Amino acid sequence: MTTATLSRWDRFRESFLWYSFKRDKVAIASFVVLVLMVLAAIFAPLLAPTNPYDLAQINIMNSELPPVGMQGADPAFPLGTDAQGRDMLSTILYGTRVSLLIGFGAVVLQAALGILFGLLAGYLGGRVDSILMRIADVQLSFSTLMVAIIVGAVFKASFGNLMFGEIAIYMLIFIIGVAEWPQIARTVRASVLAEKKKEYVDAAKVMGFRTNRIMFRHILPNTLSPIFVIATVQIANAIISEAALSFLGLGMPETQPSLGSLIKSGFDYIQSGSWWITLIPGLVLVVLVLVINLLGDWLRDVMNPRLYKG
Amino acid sequence: MKNDTPLLEVKNLDVRFAVRGGDLTALRGISFSLDKGERLGLVGESGAGKSVAAFSILNLIARPGYIAGGQILFEGRDLAAMGERELRRIRGNRIAMIFQDPMMTLNPVLSIGTQMVEALKAHRRISTKAAREIALSKLRKVQIPSPEKRLDQYPHELSGGMRQRVIIAIALLLDPEIIVADEPTTALDVTIQAEIMALLLDLCEQEHVALMLITHDLGVVSQVTQRMLVMYSGRIIEQGPTREIINDAQHPYTQGLINALPQMGEPGARLFQIPGSMPSLKNVPTGCPFHPRCKFATDQCRQTMPEYVRSGNVDVACYEVSNLIEQEKRMQEAGS
Amino acid sequence: MLAFLVQRISQAALVMFVISVIAFAIQDGLGDPLQEMVGMSVSQEEREALREELGLNDPMVVQYLRFAGKAIQGDLGKSYFYGKPTLTVIAEHLPATLELVIGASLIIMFLSVPIGVYAAIRPQEWLAKFFMGVSTVGISIPVFLTAIVLIQIYSIGVTVEWFPEDTGWGQWLNGALSTEGGMPSYGRGEDLTYLFGTWNSGFFTERGLMHLVLPCISLASIMLPLFIRLIRAEMMEVLQSDYIRYARAKGLSAARINFLHALKNTMLPVITVGGVQIGIMVAYTILTETVFQWPGVGLMFLEAITRSDIPLIVAYLMVVGLIFVVTNTLVDLIYGLVNPTVKLTGKKA
Numbered sequence: 004m005t006t007a008t009l010s011r012w013d014r015f016r017e018s019f020l021w022y023s024f025k026r027d028k029v030a031i032a033s034f035v036v037l038v039l040m041v042l043a044a045i046f047a048p049l050l051a052p053t054n055p056y057d058l059a060q061i062n063i064m065n066s067e068l069p070p071v072g073m074q075g076a077d078p079a080f081p082l083g084t085d086a087q088g089r090d091m092l093s094t095i096l097y098g099t100r101v102s103l104l105i106g107f108g109a110v111v112l113q114a115a116l117g118i119l120f121g122l123l124a125g126y127l128g129g130r131v132d133s134i135l136m137r138i139a140d141v142q143l144s145f146s147t148l149m150v151a152i153i154v155g156a157v158f159k160a161s162f163g164n165l166m167f168g169e170i171a172i173y174m175l176i177f178i179i180g181v182a183e184w185p186q187i188a189r190t191v192r193a194s195v196l197a198e199k200k201k202e203y204v205d206a207a208k209v210m211g212f213r214t215n216r217i218m219f220r221h222i223l224p225n226t227l228s229p230i231f232v233i234a235t236v237q238i239a240n241a242i243i244s245e246a247a248l249s250f251l252g253l254g255m256p257e258t259q260p261s262l263g264s265l266i267k268s269g270f271d272y273i274q275s276g277s278w279w280i281t282l283i284p285g286l287v288l289v290v291l292v293l294v295i296n297l298l299g300d301w302l303r304d305v306m307n308p309r310l311y312k313g
Numbered sequence: 314m315k316n317d318t319p320l321l322e323v324k325n326l327d328v329r330f331a332v333r334g335g336d337l338t339a340l341r342g343i344s345f346s347l348d349k350g351e352r353l354g355l356v357g358e359s360g361a362g363k364s365v366a367a368f369s370i371l372n373l374i375a376r377p378g379y380i381a382g383g384q385i386l387f388e389g390r391d392l393a394a395m396g397e398r399e400l401r402r403i404r405g406n407r408i409a410m411i412f413q414d415p416m417m418t419l420n421p422v423l424s425i426g427t428q429m430v431e432a433l434k435a436h437r438r439i440s441t442k443a444a445r446e447i448a449l450s451k452l453r454k455v456q457i458p459s460p461e462k463r464l465d466q467y468p469h470e471l472s473g474g475m476r477q478r479v480i481i482a483i484a485l486l487l488d489p490e491i492i493v494a495d496e497p498t499t500a501l502d503v504t505i506q507a508e509i510m511a512l513l514l515d516l517c518e519q520e521h522v523a524l525m526l527i528t529h530d531l532g533v534v535s536q537v538t539q540r541m542l543v544m545y546s547g548r549i550i551e552q553g554p555t556r557e558i559i560n561d562a563q564h565p566y567t568q569g570l571i572n573a574l575p576q577m578g579e580p581g582a583r584l585f586q587i588p589g590s591m592p593s594l595k596n597v598p599t600g601c602p603f604h605p606r607c608k609f610a611t612d613q614c615r616q617t618m619p620e621y622v623r624s625g626n627v628d629v630a631c632y633e634v635s636n637l638i639e640q641e642k643r644m645q646e647a648g649s
Numbered sequence: 650m651l652a653f654l655v656q657r658i659s660q661a662a663l664v665m666f667v668i669s670v671i672a673f674a675i676q677d678g679l680g681d682p683l684q685e686m687v688g689m690s691v692s693q694e695e696r697e698a699l700r701e702e703l704g705l706n707d708p709m710v711v712q713y714l715r716f717a718g719k720a721i722q723g724d725l726g727k728s729y730f731y732g733k734p735t736l737t738v739i740a741e742h743l744p745a746t747l748e749l750v751i752g753a754s755l756i757i758m759f760l761s762v763p764i765g766v767y768a769a770i771r772p773q774e775w776l777a778k779f780f781m782g783v784s785t786v787g788i789s790i791p792v793f794l795t796a797i798v799l800i801q802i803y804s805i806g807v808t809v810e811w812f813p814e815d816t817g818w819g820q821w822l823n824g825a826l827s828t829e830g831g832m833p834s835y836g837r838g839e840d841l842t843y844l845f846g847t848w849n850s851g852f853f854t855e856r857g858l859m860h861l862v863l864p865c866i867s868l869a870s871i872m873l874p875l876f877i878r879l880i881r882a883e884m885m886e887v888l889q890s891d892y893i894r895y896a897r898a899k900g901l902s903a904a905r906i907n908f909l910h911a912l913k914n915t916m917l918p919v920i921t922v923g924g925v926q927i928g929i930m931v932a933y934t935i936l937t938e939t940v941f942q943w944p945g946v947g948l949m950f951l952e953a954i955t956r957s958d959i960p961l962i963v964a965y966l967m968v969v970g971l972i973f974v975v976t977n978t979l980v981d982l983i984y985g986l987v988n989p990t991v992k993l994t995g996k997k998a
Contacts, residue, residue: 141664141667143925144664144925144928144973144974145970145973146925146929146931146932146973148929148932148933149928149929149931149932149969152932152935156954156962157675157678157679159954160679160957160959160962161679239789243789243791246791246793247791247792247793250791250793250936250939251935251936251939251951252955253954263791266793266794266797270797270940273797273801281797281801282801285794285797285798288791288794289786289789289791289794292790292791293785293786293789296785296788296789297785300785368894371898373894373897373898397903401900401901402900403900404897404898404899404900405898405899405900405901406900409898409899410895410898412891412894412895412898414891417891417892418891418892418895419892419895420892420896420910420913420914421892421914421989421990422913422914422917422988422989422990423909423910423913424989431899431905432899432900432901435899435900435901435902435905436900467989467990469990483899
């Protein structure tokens with residue numbers, strides 16, 4: 004499968020994808036910003052001036068210092084400090100790391116579930132299809148955010164605050180991954196139905212290949228580009244969902260903050276004038292989500308030429 | 314040849330498509346004319362530019378296509394240079410069009426009656442009631458069973474053949490001078506193709522409407538049209554009276570097309586095939602676009618596009634033909 | 650029509666059944682009714698007797714049936730915190746949420762259709778590109794952040810002088826957009842009009858409307874860009890279809906083609922998506938209400954989670970589930986009525 008994927012990827016690169024990427028300034032800028040943010044998140048422990056998880060490095064005397072450029076700022080804390088005296092730059096770097104980790108993790112999980120269920124539904128059809136798609140319908144009509152909030156609430160109630168805090172990253176990946184699988188499953192199912200009609204599938208059947216071999220080795224590689232487009236947008240959605248859950252207190256604890264929980268912890272202080280605790284992580288979150296969305300839009304336009312043909 | 318000006322005269326029409334990395338030429342130097350009540354056939358393989366030619370007559374080419382040059386003279390007025398408002402008065406009213414696929418042509422969410430009445434109201438000051446009467450009379454003309462019922466039905470409630478009848482009725486609504494029919498039966502069941510075609514021809518004759526019939530079916534063209542155009546890769550390569558071309562095609566491509574007809578071969582024998590396939594718009598060869606598939610191709614064919622020469626009443630763009638004519642002339646001179 | 654109706658309603662009933670099973674499972678797994686009813690002092694034997702009496706030792710199916718039977722009669726238990734029947738608590742909070750959703754839906758409807766259609770008809774114009782750019786940024790801003798920023802702007806204090814001061818409406822708009830006496834950002838205010846039942850409305854007084862503005866804008870902010878993009882994409886696809894080209898070939902006016910032929914076909918899928926989006930909006934009210942301290946069911950639900958008020962959580966799930974199911978079913982029915990290609994008669998075309 005790797006070789007099939009790779010050669011397909013290469014073909015894209017050589018022909019249209021790379022060509023239109025080079026010509027699209029927005030796509031290039033988004034890509035550069037995204038890569039910088041991902042790198043900053045990966046190397047956060049090296050880049051951050053302090054370690055926000057290390058209580059010994061925090062001095063409560065430094066709390067609520069404004070960013071550099073405002074009165075009362077301390078040059079040691081370029082983006083100011085939060086209510087506990089943590090350096091905002093460091094917490095944002097670590098927070099981006101957590102947000103990205105959950106975003107990618109949740110999309111990997113939902114892609115795995117979505118591809119599996121989508122393939123099964125599309126290829127096997129019949130009862131399997133109608134049951135899976137009914138579940139997907141119900142879940143979608145209930146809205147993925149609602150499902151995530153409910154699952155989060157139930158988990159939190161059953162694990163208790165402390166325990167939930169410790170395993171929050173895995174919980175959030177699980178919650179968002181499970182809540183969002185129908186999106187990808189539907190896309191996969193639709194492309195499988197389209198692919199199934201094509202002759203190479205008949206050929207594979209006639210040659211006596213087994214069902215799962217046909218599904219994974221023959222059909223799946225041909226449904227990759229829509230999955231790829233959806234998955235990109237889903238990373239942005241997962242990051243927003245995580246932020247929303249954290250903002251509601253159903254996500255990352257303040258001791259191990261994501262961008263969402265940073266915004267939440269700052270929200271309590273916004274009325275006292277310490278806007279930076281909320282708005283700087285908020286801005287980082289928006290930029291992160293925006294560049295992913297822009298890349299997703301660009302990918303959709305490039306990989307789905309139907310929108311452009313006259 | 315008549316001397317008065319024809320109803321429709323297309324002169325040197327160029328149509329291009331603006332795409333990434335430059336323009337593609339879809340039609341190159343198209344010239345032809347259509348007289349009142351005449352039946353003209355336009356044949357060619359798919360991709361030859363037949364549909365583009367059909368739509369360009371109504372100046373209805375979808376973006377990114379555009380008319381890059383030439384004239385489309387309808388009663389002496391140039392449609393290619395006309396504003397949208399004036400064009401609207403001609404579209405549907407003086408020149409009507411029948412599309413290829415009746416399943417896609419009618420708006421799925423509007424009733425047949427609405428779609429007929431609106432066409433009348435767009436061109437005439439007329440009450441809805443009167444418009445429905447006219448619509449009904451045209452539906453009767455196309456021999457639709459229980460026409461009264463059809464007005465309130467939606468397209469999906471009709472079969473493909475019935476829909477195409479409705480579309481023919483819509484084409485006739487405003488008693489146009491010209492009907493442009495773009496492969497009107499291709500999308501239909503084989504069993505009713507002949508029926509619909511016969512209906513269309515009958516009605517055009519009855520109402521004295523000129524018909525421009527676009528098709529890839531040489532058989533139909535040979536049976537029903539008076540004159541025909543043969544298109545290849547965006548060019549007209551041969552045009553003239555249908556009977557003359559069918560009986561004695563000049564261009565090697567037209568000859569190939571005719572030889573490929575099943576009725577030309579012996580029963581049980583393999584059908585003739587023109588080797589190769591038509592080039593896509595992206596890489597049209599230099600010179601005569603047909604040269605890679607032509608057994609008579611010379612260096613001249615590969616380098617420059619042949620001009621039209623007249624052989625009998627037929628105009629042909631082919632060096633081989635013009636050389637033959639030259640030769641003949643020389644032999645006649647030598648003989649006399 | 651009848652067959653279609655029966656089919657949709659039985660589907661809805663099935664979904665409600667699944668939701669009730671989930672709600673029951675949550676109640677059963679998390680709630681311990683004895684804990685709430687009796688103190689620590691009660692002996693083990695007395696507890697056992699009480700369990701027996703309450704039927705907590707019955708088989709699951711029996712317990713579920715009892716739960717479902719009560720639920721159908723409108724009994725979803727008592728809230729631990731409020732000490733009142735949960736449905737009464739929800740009924741008291743629901744109007745606030747519904748007004749928020751209605752207000753946001755109005756904003757979305759009146760802005761998304763014209764903007765989406767305009768952007769589809771004139772995709773090359775700078776204003777269309779501007780709208781699309783703003784939409785892309787819009788979907789990237791989480792709804793709670795929009796809400797916070799709106800509050801922040803109005804807490805710093807702004808004086809707006811965009812509109813002419815010498816006209817009545819200009820003065821009013823300037824005053825309303827400025828912070829002094831401007832836009833309230835917490836709660837629903839006092840000026841509510843009693844309508845019926847538990848419904849006190851903010852729609853009929855100036856102060857009540859002012860309280861609605863910021864929460865509605867922030868709730869609409871997440872859906873509006875989605876709808877604009879959806880309408881534009883659908884419309885652009887429709888505009889390329891054969892029947893639109895045919896309508897042009899018939900010589901119809903651009904207005905008739907765009908606003909009848911194209912728009913009707915565009916809005917059909919949008920209706921379906923719109924129904925789903927209403928459900929999603931209910932989820933987003935939880936976020937909006939938290940930021941604005943809006944006394945609706947969203948805030949109530951979140952408080953119930955922090956208070957571990959299990960009966961209220963379960964009741965909320967059931968009610969919200971019912972709202973989703975009813976709106977989706979209604980949307981399907983409306984879609985079937987508007988779209989002639991859906992065979993409501995069940996008769997073969």
